[in-house]
Amino acid sequence: xxxxxxxxxxxxxxxxxxxxxxxxxxxxxxxxxxxxxxxxxxxxxxxxxxxxxxxxxxxxxxxxxxxxxxxxxxxxxxxxxxxxxxxxxxxxxxxxxxxxxxxxxxxxxxxxxxxxxxxxxxxxxxxxxxxxxxxxxxxxxxxxxxxxxxxxxxxxxxxxxx
Ligand code: IDP
Ligand code: MG
Numbered sequence: 001x002x003x004x005x006x007x008x009x010x011x012x013x014x015x016x017x018x019x020x021x022x023x024x025x026x027x028x029x030x031x032x033x034x035x036x037x038x039x040x041x042x043x044x045x046x047x048x049x050x051x052x053x054x055x056x057x058x059x060x061x062x063x064x065x066x067x068x069x070x071x072x073x074x075x076x077x078x079x080x081x082x083x084x085x086x087x088x089x090x091x092x093x094x095x096x097x098x099x100x101x102x103x104x105x106x107x108x109x110x111x112x113x114x115x116x117x118x119x120x121x122x123x124x125x126x127x128x129x130x131x132x133x134x135x136x137x138x139x140x141x142x143x144x145x146x147x148x149x150x151x152x153x154x155x156x157x158x159x160x161x162x
Contacts, residue, residue: 001151002014002089002151004140004141004144004146004149005136005137005140005141006089006136006140008094008133008136010091011089011090011091011157011161012089013089013090013091013092013093013094014044014087014088014089014093014136014140015087015088015093015094015097015129015130015136015140016085016086016087016128016129016130016135016136016139016140016143017036017085017086017087017088017097017127017128017129017130018083018084018085018086018127018128018143019032019033019083019084019086019126019127020076020083020124020125020126020127020128021075021076021078021080021081021082021083022075022081022119022124022125022126023118023126023127024048024081024082024083024084025080025081026118028118028126029084031118032114032118032126032127033046033084033086035100035114036086036088036097036100039090039096039100040090040156040160041088041089041090041093042088042089042090042152042154042157043086043087043088043089044087044088044089044149044150044151044152045085045086045087045140045144045148045149045150046084046085046086046087047084047085047086047144047148048082048083048084048085049082049083049084049085049143050079050082050083051076051077051082051083052077053073053077055077055142055143056072056073056076056077057073058142059076059139059142059143060072060073060076068123071123072123075123075124085143085144087140087143087144087149090160091161094130094132094133094136097129097130098129098131099113100113100114100129101113101114101115101127101129102114102115102116103115104122104125105122105125106118106119106120106121106122106125106126107120107122114126114127115127
């Protein structure tokens with residue numbers, strides 16, 4: 001079995017993503033997750049969660065000193081909408097996932113990216129994606145236990161990976 005955090009640099013690389021509450025409210029869950037499926041990536045975990053303040057603070061621990069931290073935690077853990085957390089596996093997913101998402105500010109994100117196609121506000125920017133190998137390695141086990149990860153064999157991979 002692939003370790004929970006995946007194998008960076010291989011076809012079994014994994015990254016953590018989350019459809020944020022604004023995008024869940026706006027009915028963008030399938031639009032967003034569908035993009036990863038279309039790209040050929042394998043979803044190996046997915047769940048809807050109403051995250052606690054504690055979980056969001058742990059998730060964004062490195063941003064504690066930023067002025068927007070309080071607002072960010074409130075919006076992410078308000079309980080007014082859940083998030084959809086998911087783990088994607090495949091070649092280059094950590095970097096490609098960030099490219100598919102766009103930059104932090106949707107107004108600066110290129111059309112064709114998730115943020116560039118769905119929003120206009122820097123806080124409510126539709127989706128989270130791990131920013132590197134270290135981020136993925138800490139975020140995947142923060143959100144998912146081992147038994148919530150599906151180590152399935154995607155038979156279509158033989159038409160995706162040459
Ligand atoms: P990222 O999501 O593109 O990796 P980070 O810098 O890690 O961006 O910030 C995490 C989240 O905090 C952003 O996605 C956004 O929701 C929020 N955020 C970042 N910068 C600002 C800001 O200047 N104002 C309000 N919210 C912000
Ligand atoms: Mg980040």
